[in-house]
Amino acid sequence: MVILIAGPYRSGTHDDPARMAANLRRLETAALPLFRAGHLPLIGEWVALPLLAQAGSTRPGDAAYNEILYPVAHRLLAQCDAVLRLPGSSQGADEDVRLAQERGLPVYYRLEDVPTCLPDR
Numbered sequence: 001m002v003i004l005i006a007g008p009y010r011s012g013t014h015d016d017p018a019r020m021a022a023n024l025r026r027l028e029t030a031a032l033p034l035f036r037a038g039h040l041p042l043i044g045e046w047v048a049l050p051l052l053a054q055a056g057s058t059r060p061g062d063a064a065y066n067e068i069l070y071p072v073a074h075r076l077l078a079q080c081d082a083v084l085r086l087p088g089s090s091q092g093a094d095e096d097v098r099l100a101q102e103r104g105l106p107v108y109y110r111l112e113d114v115p116t117c118l119p120d121r
Contacts, residue, residue: 001081001114002040002080006090007023009024009027011023011090016063023088024045028037030084047076052064074099085109
């Protein structure tokens with residue numbers, strides 16, 4: 001399955017780049033176990049961040065950021081088979097879940113719940 005990993009990226013960071021990077025690393029910790037279980041993990045920021053740089057975004061919430069960040073996740077979601085929603089407050093991740101459910105896609109809340117997936121130990 002192609003699985004979108006959704007969770008906090010900007011939320012709760014007060015736009016601190018170090019905290020946003022830490023949130024991205026947290027999202028990425030779920031990618032390898034999904035891959036090793038035979039799935040293709042996707043994180044919207046993997047696609048959005050290079051696009052933001054090309055578009056000249058200088059800060060979270062600027063025009064380019066708003067044009068690209070969430071729409072990337074929504075376009076990726078159209079190609080996904082499921083969502084893995086990691087813990088933490090995130091309006092963007094909640095919207096990903098809502099769209100996935102609207103499309104009838106499974107939403108998992110723990111790695112252990114994803115078929116054939118066990119978290120790395």
